[in-house]
Amino acid sequence: MAEVKISGEIRKEFGKGAARRIRRDSKVPAVVYGHGGDPVHVTLPGHDLFLALKTPNVLISLNADGFKELVIPKAVQRDPLKGFIEHVDLLLVKRGEKVNVEVPIHTEGELAPGGNLLEHVLNALPVEAEATHIPESVSVSVEGLEAGDSVLAKDIQLPKGTTLGVEEDAVVLQVLAAQAEEPTAEEEAEEAEAAAEAAES
Known part of the structure; x- marks a missing residue:
């Protein structure tokens, strides 16, 4: 840097x-x-x-x-x-001194199809690094991840000389299943009308 x-x-x-x-x-x-x-x-x-x-x-x-x-x-x-x-x-x-900082996390790639949501459990990754060589960010691939998948701190590749400042098994990112959308009033009315017609026939 x-x-x-x-x-x-x-x-x-x-x-x-x-x-x-x-x-x-x-x-x-x-x-x-x-x-x-x-x-x-x-x-x-x-x-x-x-x-x-x-x-x-x-x-x-x-x-x-x-x-x-x-x-x-x-x-x-x-x-x-x-x-x-x-x-x-x-x-x-000082030069050569190790410091504890939080580094921004950048994600790369696309989740598996299905409209699932990527949740950032940690917005930044705590690391220990030499003061004059603090990484500006770390990159994480989320390509193809599905609902229920997660990225742990130990899964993230760090630059040489940088170590984790958090437990290895700490969850950094996780994929949440897409929520089913609530039907609108209009859709509910159409369904009720269709059900009534079916009952009459």
Whole structure:
């Protein structure tokens, strides 16, 4: 995974008022923590951060007033209506260090015919990976799966150096049988009429 360089500033003002002023300037308040040190509060450029966070578990090379560290996003708060980033928690990492993250799951292929439904029991797969080699996603083939079939965590092929962060037998995906559709009022009326005609004949 390529590093994304972001330059920010050490944040010295705190509270809701300060946070609002930061956001008015198209910036985002963030906190950096990890490795047993005190949290470091920073302000990051909103547009650069928005672009970076399009990549899950993105590795960020952060430089804030001389504070230079590698970090990955751990929690992102967004405005529930407008969707813009309100706050970010960043975790300190080092090259070669293993970290626990959740990786998006992408499915490939088509289920067996029959209108069955694919349920994502897990929306993301917990894994342990080297901080500088976190996979952007994992792919799972659902080709030909039928109702009752499932995909377990151990069935998913992981990149070299990445291990499962969940039980091997954990269900990741499962195929649910198609539900029979409830008849409409019109269909019920037609059936009743047909039954009445049959009884009269």
